[in-house]
Amino acid sequence: MSVLRSILLSASESRWLRERAVRYPFVRRAVSRFMPGEAADDALAASRALGVGTVLTRLGENLGSASEADGVANHYLNLLDRIHAERLDVEISVKLSQLGLDFSREECEAHLYGLAERARSRNNWVWVDMESTAYTDVTLEVYRRLRARFPNTGVCVQSYLYRTAADVESLIALGSGIRLVKGAYREPPDKAFPKKEDVDASYFRLAERLLSADASAKGVRGIFGTHDSNLIRRIEELGRTRGLAPKDVEFQMLYGIGRSEQLRLAAAGYRFRVLISYGEAWFPWYMRRLAERPANVLFVMRSLVGG
Numbered sequence: 001m002s003v004l005r006s007i008l009l010s011a012s013e014s015r016w017l018r019e020r021a022v023r024y025p026f027v028r029r030a031v032s033r034f035m036p037g038e039a040a041d042d043a044l045a046a047s048r049a050l051g052v053g054t055v056l057t058r059l060g061e062n063l064g065s066a067s068e069a070d071g072v073a074n075h076y077l078n079l080l081d082r083i084h085a086e087r088l089d090v091e092i093s094v095k096l097s098q099l100g101l102d103f104s105r106e107e108c109e110a111h112l113y114g115l116a117e118r119a120r121s122r123n124n125w126v127w128v129d130m131e132s133t134a135y136t137d138v139t140l141e142v143y144r145r146l147r148a149r150f151p152n153t154g155v156c157v158q159s160y161l162y163r164t165a166a167d168v169e170s171l172i173a174l175g176s177g178i179r180l181v182k183g184a185y186r187e188p189p190d191k192a193f194p195k196k197e198d199v200d201a202s203y204f205r206l207a208e209r210l211l212s213a214d215a216s217a218k219g220v221r222g223i224f225g226t227h228d229s230n231l232i233r234r235i236e237e238l239g240r241t242r243g244l245a246p247k248d249v250e251f252q253m254l255y256g257i258g259r260s261e262q263l264r265l266a267a268a269g270y271r272f273r274v275l276i277s278y279g280e281a282w283f284p285w286y287m288r289r290l291a292e293r294p295a296n297v298l299f300v301m302r303s304l305v306g307g
């Protein structure tokens, strides 16, 4: 792991920094590249403007009290109603820690079922984000129980973890929604591939499984969440060799990253969505975005110099 990446990921975990950095206008300006605004209205407006399907997620991790989870769940219930009323092609993605997992697994599951139920009645989907390895087992357990009742749900898996190949097999067997990403947290070498080339190789092997005939026969909805143009091209090629049409392959990218690639994939007929984050608690998330591409730190510096 590069030194800068490691520093940025440490910063993402620092409460001290979080409380201070968000006060600086130049930091807020730099964040706007990845986030259309802090309110759900901003994210919905961006969804309309983009003209492609989106997935919305409200930022915020590790709540201070159990009651905060009620507010988060209500927020998403209202959001699902608004998406339906405004006939938008927008799904939602949630973090279990935001739904109160650290306080009560039962209440967290109850909130999640409430969201999945509302989404089903609105003909929509709910995605479960994957957090750090402290949460992998519990997230997958909660998801498996959710999937048994709600086929309109999916979970994220991270190619940097050694365990993910086995997890993906068990998720395929359930006909799950599976969003494949590389992984954004700081993980030790006994849990995650330390080298980027191994993470990429793992990603492609998992992509081969998600585009396999048996995954399709099980009803898996596989999603490739990446901006890595080399991997994207290899996955497109894989789809072609397996006789799949673009509409059978789904990509997702983050708002503000790889815009020309986003337009190209949508124009080529791939199923495609942009994941838009919004909310006030953007600091740890923003540090992870900087860590993914240390050159982004230059953008922050430039906006500092620019006033």
Ligand SMILES: Cc1cc2nc3c(=O)[nH]c(=O)nc-3n(C[C@H](O)[C@H](O)[C@H](O)COP(=O)(O)OP(=O)(O)OC[C@H]3O[C@@H](n4cnc5c(N)ncnc54)[C@H](O)[C@@H]3O)c2cc1C
Pocket: 128, 129, 130, 131, 156, 158, 179, 181, 182, 183, 184, 185, 225, 226, 227, 228, 229, 252, 253, 254, 257, 258, 275, 288, 289, 290, 292, 293, 296
């Ligand atoms: C739809 C979606 C959902 C996600 N959900 C989760 C989740 O639930 N859990 C989780 O751990 N992670 C999640 N991630 C983040 C993911 O784990 C990676 O950290 C992130 O996608 C960067 O990896 P990459 O695949 O783009 O490849 P990389 O090899 O990191 O990047 C490839 C290229 O993409 C561009 N790029 C990548 N990131 C940036 C950036 N921040 N700024 C500018 N350019 C960039 C650069 O050109 C870079 O060379 C999600 C990502 C996406 C797209």
